Amino acid sequence: MSPDPVSYLPLTEPTFYILLSLAPGRKHGYAIMKDVRGLSRERVNLSTSTLYTAVGRLLDQELIERLDDGGQDPGPGLPRKSYALTDLGRRVLEAEMVRLQGMVKEARLRLREDGA
């Protein structure tokens, strides 16, 4: 039994960007942080604490999962855990995208009406 993705919406901006950052594949904490900054064009600058608070919540909600890098050496100074989107996380992200698209579409229509 999988929960309804819509019940997680709307996502906050940092949550949306964290999930979006993990959409292509697994990442370490710092890579997520940098990616979120890039994706949001510097608007969302997560500190370490804020990032891990959000990550903890997303893990609880089963939207992401924490993966052990196992025997692989992630590189000097890199943590041995990485994060990946779960199926539910991906569906929530898609649902949020649809929600945002709907909002933009409505706004465009309304603005066009006003302009006409």
Added chain:
Amino acid sequence: MQFLRKIYYLLLNLYPRKYREEYGEELYTVFGQSLNDAFEIGGMEFAKTILDELFSMPKAIIHEYLRERRKSRMTGKFASRFDLTPGSSTEVFAALVPFLFGMVMILFAYIGKFVDFPLWIQIAFVLFFWSSVLGLFLLGSAKGLPRWFLPYLGLPLPIASLLIFNVLLDPKWPGFNVPWLVSVILMEGFLWGWMALIVVVLLLISAWMPKFRPFYRRLRDDWTLLSFLLYGAAPLTLFITFDEYKNVEPFFFASLLMLALGGWSYLRNSEPWKQFMSLYIGLALSMLTAAAGKAVLFEESWPQFVSLGWENEMIYTLVTWAWLAFIMFLPYMLNLLPRSKNQPSTAKSI
């Protein structure tokens, strides 16, 4: 920079211990990487990063304490005087109150046949009984549905099932053109099967609503918890089974005692199959005692129906038992459902 890292490392001690053990190393590494990158960009970025980290940390620490508290509460590990150690005598007592109090009530009613208790004693006794059960019910609800509380959730299920049957089916009950035993099996199934449906609905709600998902995860991790919840339905099922029978006290008392022993054995064991068998044997002995009781009491309770034979009444009770036993086994099916990848499978199969 090394100095700042050391300070950060010390500040990590302010996080809850479990969180620190789990994420401390990652936080420290990521903080170090942020500092390095900011330093390469320039002085302003470096200062901004340090300030961001320092200002966001207190909020994050408070948040983690609250999250840990909330999580523990939902997983039944909330540290309080009501956080009863699994298998401890206090947990056993709290869980078995519905059975034990039922026994005390029966004993009281039985003694009442020989001793004329003043009305105020009777009222006080009933008030004490219901306020204790209600108090423990509210306490268990508030404390995140711990294991000892699960039979309380199962307690009202037979009444709910009976009500649904009476409202939906009984007025239009068509009867079946089938052999008598088959019709009894179908009838009892329609009578008690609603309990399974109600539990499925509760399960779906707990899986659906993010707030209740920790409870759902607990049920997924240990399928016997749901069987234990359903075990709580047995006392009122017995009560309904004995309806309108005379002098049922010794048999009712013995039936509840069997249930209490089964519950005790469940709580004291830690292996799922042993726990489940404890409940199964407890239920079987209890219902067999009830069936034997009905056979013995049939003639004095229903003198006008003696020709129908006590065997039929026994069969009704045994069929009820079979249905309850079947419903109690259904939670095992939870193991067959797919499991999220990051959820460990702790439930062992029987």
